[in-house]
Amino acid sequence: MNETTASDALTVMVVEDEPKLGQLLVDYLRVAGYQTEWIADGEAVVPRVREAEPALILLDIMLPGLDGLSICRELRAFSSVPIVMVTARVEEVDRLLGLDIGADDYICKPFSPREVIARVKAILRRVRRGDALPAEPALVIDEVRCEARFQSQLLDLTQAEFRLLKTLASAPGRVFSRDQLLDQLYDDYRVVTDRTVDSHIKNLRRKLEHICSDCEAIRSVYGVGYKLVVQTSDGRP
Incomplete structure (x- = not known):
């Protein structure tokens, strides 16, 4: 688990068991000004969110211990934290399109880390606007x-x-x-x-x-x- 030290930045939790991809996302998020918390074991996610809820979670579907879909459903039982699902399987897209599992968005691998950062920024911006203003048709x-x-x-x-x-x-x-x-x-x-x-x-x-x-x-x-x-x-x- 890796974490930045800037106390005033929003924290994005990266749930990814591939070390190279996890480190890449962490590096890009830090450059973008976010704190990061990286978890590789699915079983550790829900307890950690209960302990310290992040601003957003990037959640891979295929994980050891507990898969991302199950994690998302468990989190939605007690938290509204924004969740972006990450999948490498095109066949999962149909299940994610309706986002009936409670996720806010999804990204298909392979993806550009810059695209991920853009998605994170957009979602967090919408969340902040939603706290202050009613949604208007775009x-x-x-x-x-x-x-x-x-x-x-x-x-x-x-x-x-x-x-x-x-x-x-x-x-x-x-x-x-x-x-x-x-x-x-x-x-x-x-x-x-x-x-x-x-x-x-x-x-x-x-x-x-x-x-x-x-x-x-x-x-x-x-x-x-x-x-x-x-x-x-x-x-x-």
Whole structure:
């Protein structure tokens, strides 16, 4: 177990039994200004959280002693600490999509440590805002005017980008495959490839990040597709 000494920083608990990956996450979190606590044995997590609850937990699914899903369920019996599940198995994605186990988010391996840090910052920022302010819709889709507003700002979208965003916003949190998104792009049956979707998603992200650089509104799910993760005008997260 490793810990920083800065007493005024938020603590992120890393629950990971792979030494190299655990140390990598700890190093990046420390550089980002967080205290860290690293636990490799699943059985030790719940007692430690009862003793000293961290600001957030990065929780691997495959662990010795007690698996991450079981740990998450046990923690939710007494704690609302933000939990980000980490999985290397694509088949776990369906179980995590609904986050019915009580997790706040999930990340698929392999991942960039910088992406993890961005997720941690975004979640902790939302938690702090949630303590002080009621949640407001981040994304509003106006199908009549073919307009979309993100954090009250009008997005300058092409017709294809609007259709993609409307499709993603129809079921926030659901993963849409490239083929499913491709079916919504054009109505003139032109021949396009699934890379066309990637190009439009890249442009959409750029426009959303121009308004909120720390908001990861559209998330890639490795080997599956894309999903929307912001709150929409009907209150769905």
